[in-house]
Amino acid sequence: MAFDPQAYRPETTIQSLGNEFYDVVEAAAFPQTIIRFRNNRAAAEIGLDGLDDGRWAEHFGRFRPLSGSLQQPLALRYHGHQFRAYNPDIGDGRGFTFAQLRDLDGRLMDLGTKGSGQTPWSRFGDGRLTLKGGVREALATEMLEALNVPTSRTLSLIETGEELRREDEPSPTRSAVLVRLSHSHIRVGTFQRLAFERNAADMRRLVQYVLANLYGEDSDDPVRLLKLVVGSTARLAASYMAAGFVHGVLNTDNINITGESFDYGPWRFTPTWEPAFTAAYFDHNSLYAFGRQPEAIHWAVMQLASSLRLLAEADPLVAALEQFAPAYQPAITDAMLWRLGRTSVSAEADRALVQATERALRESNAGIDRFFFDAFAQPLPASYGSEWDEARKLLDAAPLRSDRSHRYWASEPCSMLIEEVEAIWSAIRDHDDWAPFHAKIAAVRAMGEALR
Template identity: 70%
Template structure:
């Protein structure tokens, strides 16, 4: 048996949910399947690290079903607000879910694709993914995992041998199919679709699916569902900020009800603490700018609350939704102190420390990666002038949560600004040289181990 029999625990909860929530589809047939990236660290958590490369490509490039789980790929149905405009004509347009497995923590995990071909929701798209887009998703997920942001993980990237035309990058360009490992693929937009269709029975069924399979709770109480989503997405918003990360497209169909970040298109890491910094060139109004991400995620969660009104009274839903702001305010100091390597003291002290840090970052324009590295590693060395004395004093009130003696802290910070992302892609594009990307992934993982 190619999978690890001790760690492989297949499931098919999505199939049992029923055909009102998905459409069976077939994967595209690709001219070639060249393995470019396999994440054995993630694969080991679901019993897949024992696959050899040929078996890996068979399952993740040609999508032969894994044993005991879904019999065929399923394209999920959902709607969503896209830049605040409601769109009922979306769904999995270039991806599907093709397996469900329990991980080493007992969580239900989905194996989902990007670039696996057309579905009933592709509209005018070709259902494909550029190789550059796949490389960018590897980098985003590795960096966010290292920075303690709840995120999907890139499990596999296989180059597929097709030449793709794209309007926003040099074409023709190389193609790939990506597999991500995610704690579910149910979105806020999944519930919006049911509200749009006035499908109260389906709404209750989906609420029960999420509570049972993703939260480990009994029942189908929509208020309890909203409470869970509020708590988890507030943490996500806070950790985006601490990471200096800008997702770029925080539409309601891109918000997972587990609070796990996924689907990385025009993402960026902010070079400085600039609330107006945007990732998407088409986000002309700055709707999803760095500093507006908590507001954007909260707005999306409000659309979930509005959808759940189909099966619940307004007052308890409003009460649950009102918890987003306080939850975010509690999660932000915790996330920033974690990145600074400090232990929390109490709510008031922690909030005061974060205010001082944020004010200094905004007023000085200090590079974020450099600041967090120096504050963790060396208590802000002499190069930080007297304007940083208030930050030094605030941080001195917090005990260290881990040692600074790790070799990582005697080196240089690991960042991932857009210039470096492009520089990592260039050798792949020009001479098929993957070594710089492999070194970067290894360095990011070293940073993650040091931070943890």
């Protein structure tokens, strides 16, 4: 059976917002649909793992509607600050919401696309995705999931047989269409559009939709929504730091209202704990550098608060915003303890361990992946010098949360540095060799099992 009757639970909930929130669009007609990656693990959570390859390509390459879900793709409307400059002329320009379903936990999930063709918001773009971009997003989402970052997941990557021209990579280059599984595609920029238009009625409708369908609360209180978003985005910022991840483009149209990371372009993992490390070559002022990501996410949430002034007074919104730092501090402690393989001792001891670890990482220039591999559930090797003395002492005193019995610990640390990503792409580009890509996915998933 193609659809698991126990797990497949289609929805059309987004249509309750009304057609002021989206444009009905059509997918591009692609010359080919060659399946390059299908995430059966994620598909099982929404009852789609039983699809054979033919039907998989029909749904996620030709975009034949899923039974009981949206019958036409919807390109969402939004605005956004892009590198702190407000842009009212954006929206889903090369993607759309294709379907909605409930996962095994009952969460409302979107199937959103990237590279599925032009929409009213494409401006001068072709609405396409390079195959390299799709490969990079699949690698990013797998690595982030393994490192306990709340992230969208790449459900499908299909090569489409077109040749694309791009200014920032050798052209012509191969094309693809990607489908991501995400806990909503509503973003801060969705609220900014309504504030820009002074549309209080639709803003109230959107607040109620998000609270009811994404946070499970029966309310239309904008202050309550902001409090929830402050908490979820603070946890997102902390998880980026513990993972050593740099998203690259934390514009307000890339900040999901659920605090789930998504839409990966120039991302990188930093090799060492370098706060100034920047992912995007066009981020000339390092606005979204590794160490500035909590600030950038907080700034985006400030824009949400500003938008919600359409419905609420300033004082309670400001009070909610001021909880970002108090929420971030325990979140970064929890995220770092998780990656260190330790459980809590006390709030004071936990903070001391995290601060000593960050300080030693910064001063020693140690490789992040190597360090966390060595620190997880064993004493630090003697090769870590005197700058590690304080962290070593605190690590030894913290209880382990698991052991090193998984086969992963008998190998080398798994990483996703830019050199590895480029080597994976080179094998595909030059020889159509997908073995390194699939081997890396397997290695990342083994790491994820070991860390959990």
